[in-house]
Amino acid sequence: MVEVAGSIRVLEGCRPDALPLDALLEGGQPVVLKGLVRDWSLVQAGLQGMQAAMQYLRGFYNGQPVRYSYGGPEVAGRPFYNADFSDLNCDVRRSSLDQVLDEIASHADDAKPPTYYVASLLTDGCLPGLRESNDLDFAAHGISAPPSIWIGNRVIASCHYDAPNNIACCAVGRRRFTLFPPEQIVNLYPGPLEPTPGGQAVSVVDFANPDFERHPRFREALAAGQSALLEPGDAVFIPSMWWHHVEALDSFNVLINYWWSSMPAYMPTPMHALYHAMWTIRDRPEREKRAWREVFDYYVFGPADRAGEHLPGHVRNVLGPFDEAMSRQMRAMLIGKLNR
Known part of the structure; x- marks a missing residue:
């Protein structure tokens, strides 16, 4: 993995019922919210081990089929494009969450496991009741931010941006976040707008082994980048339009995130x-x-x-x-x- 010049600022002492949203938005910079969700029941289950975390999730699952990305061992955990960028290197499948969890567990000890990635699943639709002991209090700020859950093994979400603001909570397993300000777009070499591995254009640079002959401006992005390693219970605030590259580092990982816009719902996406x-x-x-x-x-x-x-x-x-x-x-x- 490449090294970037900066580290994401760390803020201690945040609580789920006292989010410093105004200060975060005014600062306009990424911030690690250390230990923000360490008391979540899901985090505590994950600290007991993979099976305890999976069993906890199963207790809320309502049987609704889920969409997930699957790739063979050759994908190496990186849902991406094929060699000529005409298609993706993963299949999108539908199955029960129970089946996906079983398959992740069956390959937990593989040196090169297949890739399994349930991405941006709305928790209220598939895991009703999960929020009761695992939630941030956006309602206190008058903000609607329904959480999404991300479940997989050692998956890499290639560097991309999202239009909404984002708080991403590391619930099970560790994650490394590498962020770049919006003006670095030219140095990150975005791929095609369609198709995309996750709905947004992603950088075509391989962060694990960058080719500086093909992508020489990437060195400038590294000089402007910030990174942090999140432990279970930590969260990170990602401002609107900041590019972020996310690596799940353990054999089973769960993240819950909250997107919200600074604009009313009747304003369409730019x-x-x-x-x-x-x-x-x-x-x-x-x-x-x-x-x-x-x-x-x-x-x-x-x-x-x-x-x-x-x-x-x-x-x-x-x-x-x-x-x-x-x-x-x-x-x-x-x-x-x-x-x-």
Whole structure:
């Protein structure tokens, strides 16, 4: 594994019922929340061993089939692309969680086990009741952040970003997190937007054995990176849009995470705008692109009220703040224009 220049800042003394969300968001930097969930029942079961943790999870399982990634031993725990990036190196399968747990256990002592990865499974849908003794109190902040659970063996989640803010809780097994600020995107060599191993474009750099001839700018990313090794019971705050590479280090690992947006639910993901901009702007002549950059800086990336500040409020329309009604109007307008 490559070494990065920095370490993620550690904050001691946090409790699940007293999350310092305002301070975390204002800081805008990743933070390890040391021991945040050490008293969770799942964490305590995991400290007794793999079978105790599996048995604890089985006690909540409602039998609903789960989707998981499976790869042979040659995948080496890294769900990724095939050699020519035309497909993925893992199969997506459906089975019972009990079956997945049994198979993970049967290969726990293998030097090169197959890869099993249940990713981003909503706990309330498949493991009802788990939250009762294993939860963070987002409701106290007026935030809806339903938890997701990630279950697998020694799996690597290749470096990627997520649009929401994230608190990831290491429940069973250890995990190494390596993070990079958003401006390092050019030095991380993102892969195709579709298909992707987990819904987001991932870095094509092999962090275990980087090829600096093919990816020379990756050295710059390493100089800007931060890392931390999380023990069971630790958590990490990952700000919106920060790239993160996550390695599960033990033969059985469970993580529970919470995503939440700083924007209301009626605001759509900027990914739609990215696709639309690639389609409509990217391949234009450079002089046109420079002009459109100025337009976007004026209307989008500058102060939110700049474009409408010289106009009476009643005529600002989309130049004023968006609310739910204006969002519905904008969506209808765009659908109408795109369908012409």
